[in-house]
Amino acid sequence: MATTTLETFRCMMCGHEYQESVEKGEDKERSCPKCRSNSIRHLKKKAVSDQRSAKTT
Amino acid sequence: MPSTYVLNMNDCLGNNPIACGKCAEACEQNAINYDDHDEILTREIGAIIVAIGLDVYDPTEMDEYGYTRFDNVITSMEFERLICAGGPTAGHFVRPSDQERPKRIGFVQCVGSRNPKIGRPYCSNICCMNTIKDTLLLADHYPDVQNTVFYQDIRASGKSFEDMFQRSKEAGTRYIRGLPGEVEEDPETHNLTVTVENTTSGSLERHELDILVLSVGVQPPKDLAKISSLLTLSKTSDGFFMESHPKLKPVDAPTRGVFFAGFCEAPKDIKDSVCQAGASASRAGALLNTGRIQIEAITSRIDEQACMKCGQCAAVCPYGAINWKKGEVAVVVEAACAGCGACGATCQFDAITMRHFTDDQLIAQVRALLELEPQDKVVVFACNWCSYAGADMAGISRIQYPASNRVVRTMCSARVSEEMVLEAFRCGAPVVLVSGCHYADCHYINANRQTAKRMQRLWDKLEKAGVRPERLQLEWISAAEGQKFAEVMRQMEELRKTVTMEEIEHTRHALQPKHKKIPEKKTATAGAR
Amino acid sequence: MVAPKPLEDEIRIGVFVCDCGLNIAGAVDCAAVTVFAKALPGVVCAVRNKYTCADPGQNEIKDAIRAHKLNRVVVASCTPRQHEPTFRQCVREAGLNPYLMEMANLREHCSWVHPGNREGATRKAMDLVASAAARARFLQPQQELSVPVTKRALVIGGGVAGIEASLQLADAGHKVVLVEKQPSIGGIMAQLDKTYPTMDCSI
Structure with missing residues (x-):
């Protein structure tokens, strides 16, 4: 049972903002899906609600 | 293709000789050993x-x-x-x-x-x-x-x-x-x-x-x-x-x-x-x-007097080379320390000296690079093993890029403290890049995860101070990625051009340390505790 | 921060700017960089060499250490990933702790990547030298930890390369542990019939 949350990221190079579900404790190199930059800022959760996923991984 | 027969343990019933055991009966040399199994052997290796x-x-x-x-x-x-x-x-x-x-x-x-x-x-x-x-x-x-x-x-x-x-x-x-x-x-x-x-x-x-x-x-x-x-x-x-x-x-x-x-x-x-x-x-x-x-003398040392016993350093050490118990001064096991410097960059009390990559040395480099016409320069922190080597690879391959960048080498990107980045901005750097190994390549197990975390804090800090956070960039560049290094330098130069003199001036003031955490205040902070 | 700010009069830096033939001098005005270096705080001598890593260049460093009583050395040449051991050894031979030597990378990071921009490359080279000299002022002698080498080699993989390496090490009298994940050694080569260029069988 893995806990995943929907998180918001912003690329500090091109400004692209996107959401991705993130598994708790995951250790992953991030790059912008648009420009491939690694300057990915994790935006603080505001209205994004945590969701418990039942899917096992 | 083995030259002798081996038992396929997935299919062999032989662990229970009642079930089969025919091969043992047939082998006159008694060469069948059903109890043989995988073992873990420990050997010291040079x-x-x-x-x-x-x-x-x-x-x-x-x-x-x-x-x-x-x-x-x-x-x-x-x-x-x-x-x-x-x-x-x-x-x-x-x-x-x-x-x-x-x-x-x-x-x-x-x-x-x-x-x-x-x-x-x-x-x-x-x-x-x-x-x-x-x-x-x-x-x-x-x-x-x-x-x-x-x-x-x-x-x-x-x-x-x-x-x-x-x-x-x-x-x-x-x-x-x-x-x-x-x-x-x-x-x-x-x-x-x-x-x-x-x-x-x-x-x-x-x-x-x-x-x-x-x-x-x-x-x-x-x-x-x-x-x-x-x-x-x-x-x-x-x-x-x-x-x-x-x-x-x-x-x-x-x-x-x-x-x-x-x-x-x-x-x-x-x-x-x-x-x-x-x-x-x-x-x-x-x-x-x-x-x-000889092991390179790049290991961390903890100043017992200055240590606040918080244990932050032990928490970030990828090698478990720092012994710490609640309420006690942290101690570095030198033989186990690989020298990434994550602890030194994490310590908030200036209690850790990273030998040969001290705060003094690195800050002095940043200041020297930005002494003249800082507005023209791109400050790049590069780790020895990957991104610095990637820059070397760009050189070896003769890939051209703008001459505005100025590289400061650390052993690991995790050595780059918040202070070093902020100091670069205070000295008038229009843009700063922190670069390290790709996650899979980190030469200090996973020390560069600390870099990634620190970047998040720095972006927050810059934004809070009214400084455009995108002036600070992060890239993972491997030793083979000369092309990528050159491309990132081109992008950084483009980014540099968007930064105005007014912005730089504003940043100098906005990032002035309020009242804590500058080297001279160390004893004062320590005393207050 | 343990190391105290060094006293200015204690610091005696020598800067050695390498032409590397035309590798550096072709894109960077090394003469100007040398003049610039001489004026940096703590610098007591700045010398330009044709090839600093060659014997004459290294001898110049050693002579200067003695003549000028240098206690810090900056070599402005190539990447420390290549020649740091060379120059550490060089200053050690002249009686200086090897950690009192610092390098500025004027080749891989400068001349080789800015060949068409002499002005920009020279400015950058000056900054890199200034940065190395500033760092040099804070360098401290360091003692290296010496550890014994376990006299046994591990070879991972029992294909033709692993087997050959193991045999050669064993022939030289070393203990070797060869590990292979398959039940037998031989790897891909053992699965081939005939091999080029001799057209003989693989095993």
């Missing part, structure tokens, strides 16, 4: 040679060749078994569909090589010569065969290779420049028809064949990633191991005491593998003969 070889490319994804659909399309590895006297057909070359001997034999080159579309842009090095060898073997065994080779370039550059190529042509092998676009099978005869654009004559040709051999390329072995992270090695863009220097240290790994032999470093044939094995044995032997080695 040098390591990595010779984990290759995986052969599986052509299933290249459906145009029909490998999974047509019986008579085989790979070059399967060909080896079919022509081998010790193989399933006792060396009689027959085709799978009807066990008849094929006369019209086709070879397709570069299956899984030199094909960027499937992510395999590199040349597998051995397949041209292997096919030439196969055509000679066939012509020798069966004078009536007609061999046809479809190729893009024939690479026969080794000693006596060109001679073999010429002999293959003299033996009647047709070489057609062009890779087949399509393979069809006659459902009755199971013969194959290959459609190919002959790029020498410019014509579209159809060739009927009895069997088609896919000259499959090679790829980095599956286990490479595992070995790589175990020994903190890096990969080049083709996925094979990266050597310490492409010309001058071709068998040394960047990790001291580790050497490469054979395919896992780059595609190579048997002769080259043997050569490289000899070279790495000699390098490893030299190390074993030295008796003692």
